[in-house]
Amino acid sequence: MVLKVYNSLTNKLENFEPIQARKVSMYVCGPTVYNYIHVGNARSVVAFDTIRRYFEYLGYDVNYVSNFTDVDDKMIKAVAEQGITVSELADKFIKAYFEDTKALNVEPATKNPRATDNIADIIAFVSDLIDKGYAYSVDGNVYYRARKFKTYGELGHEDLDTLESGASQHVSKEELKQKEDPIDFALWKAAKSGEISWDSPWGKGRPGWHIECSVMSTKYLGDNFDIHGGGIDLEFPHHENERAQSEAKTGEKFVNYWLHNGFVTVGDDDEKMSKSLGNFVTVHDLLQKVDPEVLRFMMSTTQYRRPVHFSQAGINEAATNLNKIQTAYRNLDYRLQDADADNDPKVDQEVRQIQADFQDAMDDDFNVQNGITEVYELAKLGNVYSERPVVFADTIKLIMQRLQQLTSIFGVDLKIGSFNDQEVENLIEERNQARADKNFARSDEIRDELKEQGIILEDTPQGTRFRRENKV
């Protein structure tokens, strides 16, 4: 089966055809770094990391670029309140971003460019748009002539005339006076006194929001690249504007496939989690309590276009399901000690079939829900196999290897012996002696004590083993 992706530009499922064979270039809009990322931000990061990992699973070499918006109105406001510089604020939260996303097992991007490191390129880009007649400067501001870009509105599926009336309610009077047309948007903003600024042909100022992504994506990925991703809220106007800017400048098609992830929602009526609504939970805070693996699993096992409802029940369910897979993996590993050195061709064939089904599911616009179902199938196959009286090592290893391979796409690293604890080992030994002596009061006491610490004991025909419970 061919990989199909849903292109937001056409609102259709399309066969994925890379610009260069075996290579994927993708740009994903990153956060504005004035706070810790919240669960909604993380969802986007995780969604595209999962997509990237699937491309890599398929054998693609992925060039993955994701930016940091490190100067804008909110940054400036926060800086004024906190009495620090814009770059200090940015540095702090970029560092936090890397900590949080690393915990969520997000692969590092090939490149994480910052807007403020690309000011010269941004100025050159804006100048070029002015030269081409797509932009004009007014009192130190530069605006893009949206209507001049013939397909403006196509990505957001918006009609320009209805847009105009909608937009006019929200644009400040001052800005409206300067603009030739209310739908025009800022490429460069003149600095107010005391604000961070850079010199430009139009006076001191700073880049508008949309321009940085046009500049950095084409700079690092070329004028035309495969995939551009981000939250669905960015489709219009942010991505619309990026597209207008980039195609006006280069005269080439900017992006081949636009992918947009759905929101994280909260509450009974599924409200969007967002900073402006104030209903957000930062990853930084959440990870004090919940295992990062659980959070990662919860987010990456929902298809990227679907909303993720954020709730304790959802976290619990993710923990249970993750545990199911982890347990199957451990069950298999446990039987390796008494396995015969051989394989079972019939089971091996079943494993391959599950993997093929998995791939079919994922090829359908990264349908992770059907994909994870196949992983559960594989886990069950493993569990059933583990209970056979006679097992073969090569088959066990095959199942384990495939479990690991498939779950890694979701950002889960299956491993054995995640921790060593002599004290626990000693208690297990004591408990086994108590059990042998039929002193079940003592043996149960030990088991309860360990459970208090989040350590679960399991007695199996091959002996007693222990695991740590996932925190939720």
Add this chain to the structure above:
RNA sequence: GGCGGUAUAGCCAAGUGGUAAGGCAGAGGUCUGCAAAACCUUUAUCGUCGGUUCAAAUCCGACUACCGCCUCCA
């Protein structure tokens, strides 16, 4: 107002024409000293109304509810 999305069992959720995948929770069972884990069995007619069809959750029409974008937002 314009545009877009969603609506399937207690919960999460697959499924785009042939009589509803999977997971969680629940019930029963096997295993266990008891557990845990695992395995087996078991639980829906698909928001409402109408239409097309031999046949619809799946196509068409109307409606309802919720969410989102049009302003900063992943």
